[in-house]
Amino acid sequence: MSSNTLTAAEASGPHKPAAGFEGDRQDNTVGGAVRGYLNKLRAGDLGALPAVLGIVVLGILFTVLRPGTFLTPLNLSNLLVQATPIIVLAMGLVFVLLLGEIDLSAGVVSGVCSAVLAQLLVQAGVAWPIAVLGAIAAGAVIGVFTGSLVGIVGIPSFVVTLALFLGFQGVTLRLIGQGGTVPVREPVIRALANENLPVTLGWILAVLVVVAYAGVEFWRWRSQRSRGLAHQPLALVVLRIVVIAAVVFTVTAILSVDRALAAAIDLAGIPYAVPLVVFLLLVLTFVLSRTSFGRHVYAVGGNAEAARRAGINVTRIRVLAFVISSSLAAISGILATSRLSSVTPDAGAGNTLLYAVGAAVIGGTSLFGGRGRARDAVLGGLVIAIIANGLGLLGVAAYLNFIITGGVLLLAASVDALARRRAATARR
Numbered sequence: 455m456s457s458n459t460l461t462a463a464e465a466s467g468p469h470k471p472a473a474g475f476e477g478d479r480q481d482n483t484v485g486g487a488v489r490g491y492l493n494k495l496r497a498g499d500l501g502a503l504p505a506v507l508g509i510v511v512l513g514i515l516f517t518v519l520r521p522g523t524f525l526t527p528l529n530l531s532n533l534l535v536q537a538t539p540i541i542v543l544a545m546g547l548v549f550v551l552l553l554g555e556i557d558l559s560a561g562v563v564s565g566v567c568s569a570v571l572a573q574l575l576v577q578a579g580v581a582w583p584i585a586v587l588g589a590i591a592a593g594a595v596i597g598v599f600t601g602s603l604v605g606i607v608g609i610p611s612f613v614v615t616l617a618l619f620l621g622f623q624g625v626t627l628r629l630i631g632q633g634g635t636v637p638v639r640e641p642v643i644r645a646l647a648n649e650n651l652p653v654t655l656g657w658i659l660a661v662l663v664v665v666a667y668a669g670v671e672f673w674r675w676r677s678q679r680s681r682g683l684a685h686q687p688l689a690l691v692v693l694r695i696v697v698i699a700a701v702v703f704t705v706t707a708i709l710s711v712d713r714a715l716a717a718a719i720d721l722a723g724i725p726y727a728v729p730l731v732v733f734l735l736l737v738l739t740f741v742l743s744r745t746s747f748g749r750h751v752y753a754v755g756g757n758a759e760a761a762r763r764a765g766i767n768v769t770r771i772r773v774l775a776f777v778i779s780s781s782l783a784a785i786s787g788i789l790a791t792s793r794l795s796s797v798t799p800d801a802g803a804g805n806t807l808l809y810a811v812g813a814a815v816i817g818g819t820s821l822f823g824g825r826g827r828a829r830d831a832v833l834g835g836l837v838i839a840i841i842a843n844g845l846g847l848l849g850v851a852a853y854l855n856f857i858i859t860g861g862v863l864l865l866a867a868s869v870d871a872l873a874r875r876r877a878a879t880a881r882r
Contacts, residue, residue, distance in 0.1 A: 484687050504869055505817045505833035508862070509840065516844035523847050528713035530705075531725060535647050537839035538727040539564075539790040543806065544813035544831035545738055546782030549775040551814055552755040554823025555604065555611040558807060559596075559618035563780050564787030565802025566622050567593045569629035571788060572636040572797040575643070582642045586788060593784030594777050596622075601773030623803055630799045637796045646730065646792035650723030653710045659729055660706040664699045671695055727789055731832070734782070738828035751775065755823035786810075805856075812863040813838050821867060837862065 494501070516524040523529055543560055550557045567589040574585035596618075603614045630636055638644065651659070671691050678685035706724065714721035742748035753761040754771050762768045783802075791797050815821060816837050817830025838859060845855050 484689055487686050487690050500818070500869065502818045502827075502830065502833050504866065505830070505837055508816065508837045509833065512837065512840045512844065516840065516847065520844070520847045524844060526713070527708050527711045528715070528721075529843070529847070530708055531650075531713060533839050533843045534709075534728055535725050535793060536843065537835045538647070538731050539786045539793070540806070540809050540813055540838060541731055541831050541835035542734060542782055542789060543786035543810040544817070544835055545734060545828050546779035546786075547810055547814050548738075548819050548826050548828055548831055549742075549751060549778045550611070551811075551819050551821060552751050552823055552826050553772060553775055554755055554758075554821075555772070555775070556615060556811075557600070557611065557776065557779050558615035559600065559622055560615075560779055560783045560810060561802045561804075561807030562619055562622040562626065563593060563596050563802065564783040564790065564806065565626045565797075565800070566596070566629070566787075567784035568787035568791045568797045568801045569626045569636075571643075571791060572638055573629055575638060575640050576636055582640045585640075586643075589788060590781055590784045593780040593782075593787075597777035597780030598773060600780065601776030604776065605769040605772035619807075623800075626801060626803075627799045630797060630801075632799060635796050635798050638791050639795070643788065643792050644795050646726050646789060648725075648792065648795070650709075650721070650725050651729065653723050656706055656710060656724040659724075660702050663732065664695075664702055667698055668695045727792070730789075734785070735828055735832060742828060747771070747774070752824060755825075757824075808863075809838050809859070810835075812859065812866070816862060816866040822871075834866075 513524075543564060547557060547560055550560075570592045571585050571589040574580050574588050575582065578585075580588075600614060600618060603609050604611045650656075671694065675685055675688060675691050709724045709728075710722055712720060712722040742751065750761065750766045750771050753764070753766055754768050758768050761771075787802060790801065810831075813834035814826065814831050815834065817826075817832065817834030819826030819830045819834075841859055841862065842855060845858065
């Protein structure tokens with residue numbers, strides 16, 4: 455079989471690394487799992503390891519440099535809220551990047567959808583659920599338009615989205631007005647980034663998330679074992695659950711502390727934006743890993759021509775990927791509007807897109823297509839947020855923030871390219 459040919463089973467099946475990467479089928483021990491993971495690293499499949507190490511190293515660095523400020527509940531809460539718009543925008547971009555495409559207009563699309571939200575709330579006076587649905591619908595329509603130009607007309611995504619990047623800034627300016635700002639005072643919208651869950655409800659959700667994660671992991675382990683498929687040893691499954699539980703409960707405990715600077719104010723609980731991001735992460739992870747659409751996305755990103763020959767509607771996959779990207783851009787715009795309580799003509803412009811692309815790539819999504827997960831957006835978004843937050847606490851000049859963030863992105867792209875070359879060498 456030639457390198458450009460893919461069987462229908464391969465194209466529609468789950469996207470998995472080469473044999474031996476997930477552990478020997480006959481060696482389901484801890485040692486076998488460790489050897490399998492080391493084989494993945496040697497073959498260039500680093501996954502989320504660089505992003506996780508980045509979060510740990512940056513966290514330790516800024517804690518040492520700002521011991522009384524960085525790890526405080528107030529700062530960590532602010533960091534998470536600041537990261538949510540970029541994370542959600544990056545989640546949508548993951549779908550486009552998996553196809554080997556790019557969406558340079560995602561940032562300004564979030565601005566257009568923010569403007570639509572503001573106009574519906576302020577000018578039309580509609581209820582907030584209708585305004586939110588209108589903003590997301592606007593994003594979906596934009597995604598259909600963009601995806602059609604790329605998938606049906608055949609214009610390169612770089613050219614299409616660059617043109618839309620310029621054009622949609624004009625649309626936002628027309629909706630908002632030059633030099634104008636539309637305040638958004640709707641309590642529910644403002645609460646997303648400025649209010650918190652009750653502490654008790656936050657703990658209940660944390661427990662539910664951990665229990666659900668543990669249930670899925672045990673079910674998968676049991677299913678793979680009963681079918682005689684390769685599976686990780688139970689000890690590693692339990693260890694992974696314990697680590698996730700420790701992270702979730704630690705974050706919940708920190709955010710449950712009253713972080714108000716004034717004694718008369720009660721400021722405790724998880725910001726509403728955080729459960730929203732977790733919900734989106736779970737849904738998108740399910741879509742990519744458990745549905746035929748997700749498997750087709752990986753197949754098209756790995757080899758579009760082979761996927762087409764295997765019977766996959768490549769055009770449909772491309773259009774839907776851009777629809778998802780633009781719809782999530784709309785949600786990102788709503789979160790940004792909530793945080794600022796207003797919409798400005800430059801909403802979504804500037805470095806918004808660059809930070810989102812950087813978040814996806816730093817998290818482990820390949821710019822070459824075929825490799826990535828929704829979690830990459832979360833991990834990479836946290837890296838970027840920690841850099842911006844930590845440098846701000848240190849009082850570093852703004853230009854250094856851009857230089858350091860750009861350097862981190864360049865490093866991540868270099869690791870991606872080298873890993874891809876290493877993987878190609880390992881397959882020979």
